[in-house]
Amino acid sequence: MEKRNQPERSEGKANRPPAATRPSGRMSEDIALADASAENKDSSARFAYLLPMPHGLSVIRKRSDFLAANRGLRNAKPGFVLLTRPNEGKGKRYGITVTKKVGNAVVRNRIKRRFRELLWAALPEHGLADHDHILIGRDGSVERDFAAMTQELEAALSRASEGKGDRARGPRKRRSPRA
RNA sequence: CCAGGGGGCCGGGCAGCCGCGGGUGCUUGCAUCCGAGGAAAGUCCGGGCUCCACGAAACGAGGGUGGCGGGUAACGCCCGCCGCGGGCAACCGUAGGGAAAGUGCCGCAGAGAGUAGACCGCCGAUGGCUUCUUCGGAAGAUCAGGCAAGGCUGAAAGGGUGCGGUAAGAGCGCACCGGGGUUCUGGUAACAGCGCCCGCAUGGCAAACCCCACCCGGAGCAAGGCCGAAUAGGGGUGGCGCGCUCUCGCAAGAGGGCCGGGGUGUUUCGCCCCGAGUGUAACAGCUGCGACCGCCCGGGUUGGCUGCUUGAGCCGCGGAGCGAUCCGCGGCCCAGACGAAUGGCUGCCGCCGCGGAUACGGUCCGGUUUCGGAUACCGUCUGCGGAGACAGAACCCGGCUUACAGGCCCCCUGGCAAU
RNA sequence: UGGGGUGUAGCCAAGUGGUAAGGCACCGGUUUUUGGUACCGGCAUUCGCAGGUUCGAUCCCUGCCACCCCAG
16 A cells, blocks of 8 residues: 655755745745736736746646647557647646546546656656646556656657657547538 | 344554645744545435525415424434334334325226126025925926025135024124224323224225325525726716808708718728707706716626635543433544645555464373373464455535445344253 | 436337337348348347335336436
8 A cells, every 4th residue: 555654854855956946825026027017916926826836847727728738749658648739938837637537536636646746757857848748647547557657758758859749639520520 | 153133343554765735833944733534425315604585474386204202403314112014033124194085097807896796606485387295295497586605807806714594695693803983091192902882885006196284485615705907898977078161041951071089991092970959139057969087986807815614523531311312521623625735666564365384382182280192273483475445525514325355343133062 | 516318129219007119220931043122920028227115117206327418
């Protein structure tokens, strides 16, 4: 079974990249660059959710961004499918999609946790700058060995950085076959 | 020991490295504390909370509940008891009000299915018929007629069994059982018991319509509240403005040009609309419209904060009660996320299976304070392999239902054996 | 979160208290030289699952399961 450990904060924080500053709610100075139009502090607080996370990453939250990533590069591996797409200077962002088809809530949440662990480890070093990265869970995502998936993710990222991908899937087919 | 019944509980533990969400503290990047479940699930009931409606109402519609008593904030839940059914028993199941308020249904089969009926059958005492006659009557058939015991059909045939009775029969009479009514007794009650009365035609279905009693206003934390930049737009109000000119005409008015504003449209070119009405001698006043200016108000995109976790709370002790539960005292703080926090890696122990070692403990045999022997069945040690369920808080509680590897504890019943 | 609907043969489906229509498909046969057509016959016992009510349940009631749709 999994071990539930108390984290050792003192060492953990020492290993953190120095550039990663933690967002603490009301800090307005850090995010001034994120939203140039917001001069005063009251308004800037409303955009705190756009702050980068400790790894220099941020999370994709809008459905339209997920749909847009479908038109980017697609790299399928046994444990996941990786979508990558440039996002016009919004930094390295990631998102996770696991559909109900894969399993119940326990399985889906577990897949999301393992994917986050993978992304936090891989993206700061191998991630594509100013790209959205989306991992899609599939049937093998729970049982797949973690070390194997780590290598697969790095391989998929390097392929994506070379501009290569698997056959694009295109938009989902609707009834009207208009182009 | 075997078989079975009921209830309760756990549902991995410890540790290391790298990480995640939240609270608190300050020295703002550290410290410290906390961080999923018994079902968090299904969303089937009941509440809290918030807003809306309202007359703290009644009636109706619609829906729900349905033995009695109790518990509770409330319930369709729980506890106790009663009736009925099942089981040798422990115990289990039970939507369990009303069928002489009404309507409806009871297919097929069958004579007959709800105001019973007469196919086979039984009888034919009585009246008639035939034969015989010792003239008293007897026998026979069954025309009239009587009967519903037996057969048959069915889930169900209008109380059952037995005896008497009769021509044959029948609650026709009797006994017991069943049913209905009722006095009394016990019980808060459902109901139970005893006695008495009634020979007792009047089925089933209300999870068919329905009747009766009781309960229910609606919506849901995406409820609701606060904040909210610039630009654009909405409403109110005050100020300001509602034009110049030419032609025709007494005037009202009509037309053209210019100016301003708005709309349309492919830039130009163009097209459309507006630039007031009433009133007065003229102003004023009143009504209306409009660009602009001032002030005020409200809505709102993206979003932030709040609601948001201290609660019908948990633990312990004592008390009341058969129990559900309640009361008192003491202690504790125990998730608050929002594309959504528990993950990645590793070690040891524990669980299951197989194999090996050991006579140390249990077990068995002999002798009997201490001992000797047998045995790998159990323990012990050890190696390898395996299993590790169901399942993830989303405003919060009380229930119900459903899912669940493996394991633990308590009580009870029946049987066998021994004492 | 709230509301609604469906589940009957391989497929589409009717039936709504009395043992389950019909069509397509499939199988067998006849007709035809063969194929098609046509004709005849066959093809549902868990009517999604489990209980209950009833003499009797696809139908009524309760609880589950799966799928679909709508609103925010």
